[in-house]
Structure formats: C-alpha cells, structure tokens
Amino acid sequence: MSYSKRQGSMQPADTEQPTMLTLQEQRLRIQQLERQAQAEYSAAKEILENDQKAPHGGRTLSRLLSKPGLSMESLVEREKRRRCTLIEQHNGLQCSVRAKGSQLLEMEQAMKALELDSNTDGDEQHYDQRVRELENSLEKMTIKITEAERIQKTYLRVCDHLHREVREMPMALDQLQNSVVSGQTELGKVAHMSHTAVAAVDCTKLVQMERQLMVERRMMEKELSERRGVKEKEVEGRLEREREGERRSSKGAQKLKEQVRRGTIREGLAEESAHRAQQTAPVSTTPQSIVKLVEDIDALREALSCTDLQELETRLVSQKAIREQLHNQMTQCEELVRQSMETFAALELQYAQLKFSAGPSSDRFERLKEEMQAELEQEEERCSHWEDKLGKAQSVLHGVEKGVNNLFFRMSCVQVKDSPRELGGLDAIEKLREISTRLPTLQTTASEKTEENTADHEKVWSFLEQSTMMEPRNYKRASSPVYDSTSEDTFQFRGQEEDCSMSRDEIKRRSIQLIEVHQPKKKAQKSNTKS
Structure with a gap:
C-alpha cells in the first residue's frame, strides 16, 4: 500500500491502536x-471576550432599545x-480541549x-x-500495453481486410x-468484319474507278x-x-522520197499504238474478281444488317x-492487381x-522528436522569412x-x-480618386498662357521687395552680443547693409525679375498689343 493511500485511509479510530502506525504518521496526527x-x-x-464586551457597549444596547415593542426586562x-448558552458552549469547548490534550499526551x-522501539525506519522508507x-513502472507498462493492443488490433484489421481482398482477387481475375x-x-x-468491310469498300472504289476509266477510254x-x-x-x-x-522530178528521187515517207508513217503509227496500250494497261481487271468482291460486300451487308457504306464505316469506327x-x-x-x-x-x-x-518506445519517441523539431525549425524559418517580407x-x-x-x-x-467640401477622413484610394479628378483641371490651368501686364507686374514686385525688406525676420541677429560687458568703449553700431539678408523667396523673385528684364523686346511688344 502506497503512502497516499495510507494517508487517505487514516481515521480517528486509529488512535486506539498507536502501535500499528508509523512514526511519520504519528507526527502528522499529533500536529x-x-x-x-x-x-x-x-x-x-x-x-x-465578545460576551464580556457586549453589556458595556453602548451601541448594542442602543440598537436593542431602539427596536419598538421590546421592554427592558425582556431584553x-x-x-x-x-450568556448562559455561551457559558455552556465555553465549558463544553474547555472539556473537549482537556480531552484532546490528554489524548495528545x-x-x-x-x-x-x-521511537525507542523502532530501528527500521530507513528500511520502511526504502x-x-x-x-x-x-507502481509507476506498473502504470507505464499498462499504458504501453494498451497502446500495443490498439496497434495490434489495427494491424489485425488491416490484415483481415487484405486477406479478404486477396481471397476476392481470384474471382475478380476470373x-x-x-x-x-x-x-x-x-x-x-x-x-x-472490318477486314471484309474494308475489302468491300476497296472493291467498290475499284469498280467505280474502272467505270471511270472505261468512260475515259471511250472518250480517248x-x-x-x-x-x-x-x-x-x-x-x-x-x-x-x-x-x-x-512527176516533175526524176524517177530516182521519187523512189527515195517514197521510202522516207513510208518510214515516217510507220513510226507515227507505232508511237500511237504504244501510247494507247500504255493508257489501257492498268484497267485490265478480270470480271471474275469483280463478281467475287460484289458477293463479299453483299454478304457483309446482310451480316451487319446495313445497306449504306457510310453506316458500315461508322460501325467499324x-x-x-x-x-x-x-x-x-x-x-x-x-x-x-500489381499495386495490391x-x-x-x-x-x-x-x-x-x-x-x-x-525497438523500444524511447527510440521511436526520440526519432519523432527529431522529426518534429526539424519541421518546427523549417516552419520557424518560413515564418521569419514571411515576417521580413511583411515588414518590407x-x-x-x-x-x-x-x-x-x-x-x-x-x-x-x-x-x-x-x-x-469636407476632405477629412478619406482613405488612400479615395484620396487617389480625388487627385485623379483634380489633375485634368490642373493641366488645363497650367496649359493656359496668362497675359501679364508689365507695369502692374513691376509695381507688384517693387511692393513685395519693400515689404520683405521691412520684415524683421530678414535681419541678421549676431550670435555674440553687440557690446562687451567688461568695457563700454567697445560698443559699436552695426551697419544696416550688414544686418540685412535676403530670404530664398526673395532671391528667387529677383532672379525671375532679372530674367524678364534681359528677355528680347518682341515678347514685351506682343504683351503691349494684347493689353
């Protein structure tokens, strides 16, 4: 029996037989x-303490007296x-404490x-x-046995299924x-049937070709x-x-001409006969073979119950x-069959x-652990790669x-x-749409050539120059003080030209003005005519 079981089965009745308990259990029981x-x-x-303090307190008495329908005597x-019940409870608790103290002693x-009698405490702990x-090894063995039984059952099911398939294979093969x-x-x-049909089709084609050749022969x-x-x-x-x-020429010449003429006539007739024989040679077919092919075609049509050659070809296909x-x-x-x-x-x-x-289960567990660790590392690398891409x-x-x-x-x-009117709270896509709607108007306004009046333009530029010169932000402020605090003799006024400095806008404006001044006079004349 294990330590946990013995501790759970401990009851107050065990105090009657203290010799049957171990020292550790006795100590725990005493505590x-x-x-x-x-x-x-x-x-x-x-x-x-609460009972003694209750009558002297004014709050409890006032609470009791404040209740309507209760007299002082009843309270x-x-x-x-x-108080009597509390005293009785106190006396009972004191009696129980005395009994527990005696039991403890x-x-x-x-x-x-x-402790004096027992000398085999180390053996009991061992x-x-x-x-x-x-017990731990027994629990582990039960877990392994259940897993092995489950694997064995699955394996037996697979074997039965495969044996059943193997038994059914001969029937399927038959x-x-x-x-x-x-x-x-x-x-x-x-x-x-296809061979006979092909032969019949060939025969019909040959018959048709023979008929065509006969017609051509007659025409020729x-x-x-x-x-x-x-x-x-x-x-x-x-x-x-x-x-x-x-008749006019001599008789010898007449004989020679007749011989030459006869030879030419004979050669022409021989050539015509040879050409005619060559044309009529491939059409020579015996009527017996043609009759046999026609009979085969009729037999094939009767066997296939079709009368049209096109239908015969479709059936063959x-x-x-x-x-x-x-x-x-x-x-x-x-x-x-081969895969099974x-x-x-x-x-x-x-x-x-x-x-x-x-092999033992530990080896399998280590193998599975290594495989899972490798897969986990691969997944972590892939996740880090995708995180980098996402950050970019x-x-x-x-x-x-x-x-x-x-x-x-x-x-x-x-x-x-x-x-x-309200352009706040727009998304990036809505902003792009607004930009695309405003771009054509910007292009049209930029493409239009504004007509400038030179006199008004010069007045405006001069006014802007004076206003910028009068602004205090365009004056330089020295980093060091104007005078030295040690001696008043070093005090010096700074010149206005040294303190004045042009801003970037002023420099740009003056450069534009210089460019306009140095431009040719034709543009100025055109602007005057337009005005």
Whole structure:
C-alpha cells in the first residue's frame, strides 16, 4: 500500500491502536490535533471576550432599545439566556480541549515508545520508495500495453481486410479473364468484319474507278479516231502534192522520197499504238474478281444488317473504339492487381519487422522528436522569412501612403466643381480618386498662357521687395552680443547693409525679375498689343 493511500485511509479510530502506525504518521496526527485544539481554544476565547464586551457597549444596547415593542426586562432576560448558552458552549469547548490534550499526551508517550522501539525506519522508507517505483513502472507498462493492443488490433484489421481482398482477387481475375476472352472473341469477329468491310469498300472504289476509266477510254478512242481521220486527210493531201512534185522530178528521187515517207508513217503509227496500250494497261481487271468482291460486300451487308457504306464505316469506327476501351480496362485491372500485391508484400514485411525486431518506445519517441523539431525549425524559418517580407511590404505601403497624403495636400488647393467640401477622413484610394479628378483641371490651368501686364507686374514686385525688406525676420541677429560687458568703449553700431539678408523667396523673385528684364523686346511688344 502506497503512502497516499495510507494517508487517505487514516481515521480517528486509529488512535486506539498507536502501535500499528508509523512514526511519520504519528507526527502528522499529533500536529493535526494540536492545530484543531488551538483553533477551538481561540474560538472559545473570542466568544467569551465578545460576551464580556457586549453589556458595556453602548451601541448594542442602543440598537436593542431602539427596536419598538421590546421592554427592558425582556431584553435583559434574552441577554441572560444568551450568556448562559455561551457559558455552556465555553465549558463544553474547555472539556473537549482537556480531552484532546490528554489524548495528545497519550499519543506523545506512544510516539516516544515507538521511537525507542523502532530501528527500521530507513528500511520502511526504502520499501515505500520501492513500492512507489513499482507502481509507476506498473502504470507505464499498462499504458504501453494498451497502446500495443490498439496497434495490434489495427494491424489485425488491416490484415483481415487484405486477406479478404486477396481471397476476392481470384474471382475478380476470373471475371476479368472471362471478359477479356469474350472481348477478344468479339474483337476477332469485329476485325474479320472490318477486314471484309474494308475489302468491300476497296472493291467498290475499284469498280467505280474502272467505270471511270472505261468512260475515259471511250472518250480517248473517240478523240484518237477523230485525230486519225484528220491526220489521214493531211497525209493524203501531202501525198498528192508529193506525187505532183515527183512527176516533175526524176524517177530516182521519187523512189527515195517514197521510202522516207513510208518510214515516217510507220513510226507515227507505232508511237500511237504504244501510247494507247500504255493508257489501257492498268484497267485490265478480270470480271471474275469483280463478281467475287460484289458477293463479299453483299454478304457483309446482310451480316451487319446495313445497306449504306457510310453506316458500315461508322460501325467499324465504333467497334475499334470499343476494342481500345476494353484494352484500357484490361491494363487498368492489371495495374490494380500489381499495386495490391505490392502493398500486401510491404505490409507483410512491416509485420515481420514489428514482430521480430521491435525497438523500444524511447527510440521511436526520440526519432519523432527529431522529426518534429526539424519541421518546427523549417516552419520557424518560413515564418521569419514571411515576417521580413511583411515588414518590407508594410514599410513600402507606409511610404506610398505618405506620398499620397503629401500629393493630396498639395492638390487640395485645386478647385473642382463637384468636389466635396469636407476632405477629412478619406482613405488612400479615395484620396487617389480625388487627385485623379483634380489633375485634368490642373493641366488645363497650367496649359493656359496668362497675359501679364508689365507695369502692374513691376509695381507688384517693387511692393513685395519693400515689404520683405521691412520684415524683421530678414535681419541678421549676431550670435555674440553687440557690446562687451567688461568695457563700454567697445560698443559699436552695426551697419544696416550688414544686418540685412535676403530670404530664398526673395532671391528667387529677383532672379525671375532679372530674367524678364534681359528677355528680347518682341515678347514685351506682343504683351503691349494684347493689353
């Protein structure tokens, strides 16, 4: 039994058997009894003091007498009764104090006897410390056991789920294989039908091309016959002309010309026959192959229950799309099977590692602590980086707001028709809007050329010069006193030219005046004509 349990289970009945308690518990019990007796004694003393002071005080008596409906005798009787009850309480408290004192003396004697008899106090403390250590280790072990049981339950659930999936995998694989086999058979049929359809389409195209070539051949034969007739007529005309010439020439020359003419005619006929044979050669197709292709096309149309070639082509395209979709589904299923097998193998390896080479919880805790510390440092660095960026952005924003305020105060003197009278309490965006509304008016006023009157201008400048010269702030004040306090002979008046100094505005005005004086006279003449 631990120290806390023994202290909580201590009761007043234990005082009857003091030999069964330890020395430390006896001391604590004695201290508690002393405190209780002292508190009771102080309470009784306060009650008696209050009772003695109550009749002599004028305030309590006046309060009691001030109540209406109470006579002096009733008040005296009530106070006597109250005093009797207080005396009885005091006597009872004194009796209890005496009993507690006697009990305390007995317990002190028992404690002295126990101190004399007990020599194994160090052993008991050592045993108590050992018991506390064992209790702490037991609590730690219970916590670890609960965590291990929870991990084991989760692992068993994962294993059951994986085993269930593995049991269901063969059925899913069989279904997929059956679907693949059926898809392959359908694909074979569709491929055969597509091949036959393609062959039929090719045959139809060939038949159409053959018909076109036959038509072209007939047209070319007509053209050749017409050209042949024209050429024969030309040849006959030439022959007649040559015969007339030959009659005039000698007989030897006539024979040579006839031989040359016959050779040229034969060469032209040979070239025409070769050209005609080349044109008619690629169209030579047997009627048996054409009939066979037509029969295949009809059979394919009956099998697919379609009469139009365009519909046949659309069906072939849809069959190809279905084939590709089935192939993609097969690859996806194979990929899922492979991933599930990999996860199962990884979980088995993890189970084996946890079962045979499980490290202590302190190592895991240190590892987790290091990882969390590294993540915390990274987050702190990132937060500091963002704080620096935020500070820079805030400084830039403050500078921008300051510039906007300065520009707004400068632009507030520009008068606008629809401008509000109260410009206080505006945000930076509202100030920018006000500036944008006042800028066009400022541009228009700056672009306008003011007509100046030279005489009035000179009068104004002279008046301003005199007023600035008369202002006291434009006089210099010496840092040292005018005269020396030691001797009155050093007193000297300062000149007015030395004391006078021009301000920046005065310097600017005089420079502008000098520039205007030295300007050419044409501008002055123009200004006079305008005035």
